[in-house]
Amino acid sequence: MLDNDAREAVGDYKAGWHDPENSTIRFDAGLSEKVVRDISELKNEPEWMTEMRVKAFKHFDERPMPTWGNMSMLKQIDFDSICYYLRSSKATENDWEDVPEDIRNTFDKLGIPDAEQKWLSGVTAQYESEAVYHSIREDLEKQGVIFLDMDSGLREHEELVKEWFGSVVPYSDNKFSALNTAVWSGGSFIYVPKGVHVELPVQAYFRINAKNMGQFERTLIIADEGSSIHYVEGCTAPTYSTDSLHSAVVELIALPGAHIRYSTVQNWSANVYNLVTKRGIAHEKAKIEWVDGNIGSKLTMKYPSVILKGEGSHAEVISVAYSGSGQHQDAGAKIHHLASNTTSKILSKSISKNGGRGSYRGLVTVSPKADNCKLNVVCDALILDENSRSDTYPTMEVANPTARCEHEASVSKVSDNQLFYLMSRGHSEEEALALIVNGFFEPFTRELPMEYAVELNKLMALEMEGSIG
Amino acid sequence: MSNDSQLLKIQDLYACIDDTSILKGINLEIKPGEIHAIMGRNGSGKTTTANIIMGHPDYEVESGTVELNGENLLEMETWERAREGVFLSFQYPQSVPGLQVGNFLRKSVAAILGEEAAKGKEFRNKLKESMKELDIPSSFLGRYVNDGFSGGEKKRFEILQLMLMKPKLAILDETDSGLDIDGIRTVAKGINAAIRGTESGALIITHYSRILEHVKPDKIHVLISGKIVKTGGPELALELEERGYDWLEEGSED
Numbered sequence: 013m014l015d016n017d018a019r020e021a022v023g024d025y026k027a028g029w030h031d032p033e034n035s036t037i038r039f040d041a042g043l044s045e046k047v048v049r050d051i052s053e054l055k056n057e058p059e060w061m062t063e064m065r066v067k068a069f070k071h072f073d074e075r076p077m078p079t080w081g082n083m084s085m086l087k088q089i090d091f092d093s094i095c096y097y098l099r100s101s102k103a104t105e106n107d108w109e110d111v112p113e114d115i116r117n118t119f120d121k122l123g124i125p126d127a128e129q130k131w132l133s134g135v136t137a138q139y140e141s142e143a144v145y146h147s148i149r150e151d152l153e154k155q156g157v158i159f160l161d162m163d164s165g166l167r168e169h170e171e172l173v174k175e176w177f178g179s180v181v182p183y184s185d186n187k188f189s190a191l192n193t194a195v196w197s198g199g200s201f202i203y204v205p206k207g208v209h210v211e212l213p214v215q216a217y218f219r220i221n222a223k224n225m226g227q228f229e230r231t232l233i234i235a236d237e238g239s240s241i242h243y244v245e246g247c248t249a250p251t252y253s254t255d256s257l258h259s260a261v262v263e264l265i266a267l268p269g270a271h272i273r274y275s276t277v278q279n280w281s282a283n284v285y286n287l288v289t290k291r292g293i294a295h296e297k298a299k300i301e302w303v304d305g306n307i308g309s310k311l312t313m314k315y316p317s318v319i320l321k322g323e324g325s326h327a328e329v330i331s332v333a334y335s336g337s338g339q340h341q342d343a344g345a346k347i348h349h350l351a352s353n354t355t356s357k358i359l360s361k362s363i364s365k366n367g368g369r370g371s372y373r374g375l376v377t378v379s380p381k382a383d384n385c386k387l388n389v390v391c392d393a394l395i396l397d398e399n400s401r402s403d404t405y406p407t408m409e410v411a412n413p414t415a416r417c418e419h420e421a422s423v424s425k426v427s428d429n430q431l432f433y434l435m436s437r438g439h440s441e442e443e444a445l446a447l448i449v450n451g452f453f454e455p456f457t458r459e460l461p462m463e464y465a466v467e468l469n470k471l472m473a474l475e476m477e478g479s480i481g
Numbered sequence: 482m483s484n485d486s487q488l489l490k491i492q493d494l495y496a497c498i499d500d501t502s503i504l505k506g507i508n509l510e511i512k513p514g515e516i517h518a519i520m521g522r523n524g525s526g527k528t529t530t531a532n533i534i535m536g537h538p539d540y541e542v543e544s545g546t547v548e549l550n551g552e553n554l555l556e557m558e559t560w561e562r563a564r565e566g567v568f569l570s571f572q573y574p575q576s577v578p579g580l581q582v583g584n585f586l587r588k589s590v591a592a593i594l595g596e597e598a599a600k601g602k603e604f605r606n607k608l609k610e611s612m613k614e615l616d617i618p619s620s621f622l623g624r625y626v627n628d629g630f631s632g633g634e635k636k637r638f639e640i641l642q643l644m645l646m647k648p649k650l651a652i653l654d655e656t657d658s659g660l661d662i663d664g665i666r667t668v669a670k671g672i673n674a675a676i677r678g679t680e681s682g683a684l685i686i687t688h689y690s691r692i693l694e695h696v697k698p699d700k701i702h703v704l705i706s707g708k709i710v711k712t713g714g715p716e717l718a719l720e721l722e723e724r725g726y727d728w729l730e731e732g733s734e735d
């Protein structure tokens with residue numbers, strides 16, 4: 013049951029309720045080598061993983077904060093006040109009935125079990141540091157598809173994990189990938205065997221429930237030759253007056269001819285720092301797509317990347333960002349064309365409102381050896397009022413003259429005439445604005461599974477409420 | 482005299498935009514079942530009149546009244562007017578990228594005529610029929626509202642909305658400009674069917690006599706510098722086309 017006294021929800025954030033913490037194990041706040049070793053010991057990990065964690069911790073400790081993005085917000089993160097490990101349930105269950113009732117209620121409210129029955133191949137649900145529920149359809153398991161939480165993945169498929177973990181995003185990549193590698197817990201481990209097509213999406217849902225919590229899931233997806241998979245993730249947290257930190261690392265490996273699509277709709281509450289490193293490697297003729305929606309959080313810094321390593325591989329990053337009051341979405345994409353005949357497409361759409369700030373930060377490179385590459389970058393921003401802000405920082409480094417590059421950027425405002433037109437068709441000002449905003453996001457929403465698209469449209473309509481002054 | 486016999490009644494309407502006065506005492510009455518036309522040179526205030534009836538926020542009404550079936554329209558928000566049955570076919574329809582035509586039509590009909598009217602087979606059939614009448618290919622349902630439409634396609638799409646929304650008062654602001662000859666005939670047919678013999682009325686703003694030959698308006702009003710300076714029957718359209726507007730200017734000898 014929801015504990016009303018414990019409710020500290022502020023504003024009208026929809027997923028802002030929280031459950032009483034029912035933690036089996038909660039580490040004291042703060043980070044040290046001991047905390048890192050304790051996490052590893054608690055999980056009974058092999059020695060190599062413990063060592064990697066410790067190295068990563070040292071790197072994190074020495075590495076300065078990034079000097080871009082939003083430095084003044086980054087400076088406010090108090091690493092000492094964060095709890096780095098919190099386990100609320102003893103085990104990862106594969107039957108919702110066995111998940112502790114209060115946690116199950118949370119996911120019920122978020123509609124996860126319902127969605128699972130209707131349109132998913134598998135589900136993993138993470139609550140704080142650990143996955144509390146996990147299941148995959150039997151037929152996929154029979155075809156050899158591995159879909160586990162990362163901790164079980166390490167236990168049951170150590171060789172695979174050892175081979176690929178950190179191969180796409182090494183801990184030394186950036187300060188937050190180092191932090192994640194040091195204290196990671198949960199996340200998904202997926203292996204799709206050669207030629208297997210997972211038709212329905214698999215879904216992961218991440219919920220931070222406690223105050224001052226740090227969630228550091230780690231996801232690794234390997235799609236073997238000619239296989240395909242669509243992974244969908246959603247995230248929410250309660251609204252607290254103090255900050256939480258979500259810092260994930262996601263690594264994708266698309267072997268020759270494989271296709272991975274990774275869709276995210278993050279709707280963190282406005283007190284969550286969302287600092288995530290997402291990167292994939294596409295081998296010959298493989299295809300990686302990031303479909304990335306950033307609606308919530310206080311500060312998001314996230315630039316899904318693809319390394320086009322194999323000839324004829326293809327990358328797509330489609331992202332939307334919504335920044336409301338007090339929010340900064342610093343999002344974008346990075347694509348590296350290392351091989352010939354590789355193609356990439358970036359579409360970034362951002363909306364800022366009520367003083368929110370949206371930034372597009374993109375980097376596309378073409379190496380000298382990569383002939384006949386095609387790249388296309390489109391960034392559109394929609395600003396809803398005078399106090400809001402939108403910036404673009406597009407960078408292209410093209411070292412091969414045969415590359416064909418296209419770049420378009422636009423900043424627009426909602427015009428009175430557009431609103432008037434829609435209002436003359438019976439729509440209130442808020443409804444009219446929601447129609448315009450959802451239309452602006454449409455190139456993104458049409459890439460999402462239907463159920464997500466409908467949710468996202470509703471979410472944006474809610475965000476537009478009370479926005480007319 | 483009772484207001485109730487008037488569908489639209491505009492009395493002594495004065496309006497300005499940014500302190501520039503544009504409408505200087507408009508009087509206009511339309512009875513149920515009637516079709517009126519407004520003609521007048523560029524910048525005389527035709528679109529302004531239409532926008533004020535619909536409630537565009539940029540204009541300030543200084544004095545006067547606008548009533549629909551005796552109800553004060555000026556006190557209503559634009560969407561309330563739409564729900565009361567006022568429809569404006571825009572001179573310059575706005576595009577809404579990403580908003581699909583089918584979705585937009587369904588939502589708009591639901592907003593104006595209620596959820597039930599936008600559901601089921603009846604609505605779909607009416608939509609299909611009307612699109613056929615207007616020569617709008619069904620592929621348009623998947624396109625974005627007015628996005629990349631040609632001038633004539635935009636106008637046809639305005640009339641499609643008119644046909645689905647069944648307004649009490651239809652205002653057509655230069656819907657005929659940009660339409661080809663067949664388009665004008667089709668639109669005129671649509672207007673006659675929607676208004677003649679019903680309780681609804683229409684106000685057609687135009688520069689050309691061609692559309693008026695097809696709809697045979699009950700009255701034609703000439704607007705000059707924010708004032709109606711002459712009202713006549715359908716024959717006035719041809720006269721204006723021949724003689725222009727100079728003879729109607731204030732201080733003119735004629």
Ligand SMILES: Nc1ncnc2c1ncn2[C@@H]1O[C@H](COP(=O)(O)OP(=O)(O)OP(=O)(O)O)[C@@H](O)[C@H]1O
Pocket residue numbers: 498499501503521522523524525526527528529530539572
């Ligand atoms: N937003 C505005 N700001 C300043 N002036 C305006 C504005 N809107 C209209 N006007 C002015 O009001 C006058 C009337 O304009 P209106 O659009 O009503 O003319 P119209 O009769 O419809 O002309 P047309 O035949 O060219 O469509 C014009 O002089 C126009 O420049």
Ligand SMILES: [Mg+2]
Pocket residue numbers: 527528529572654
């Ligand atoms: Mg006009």
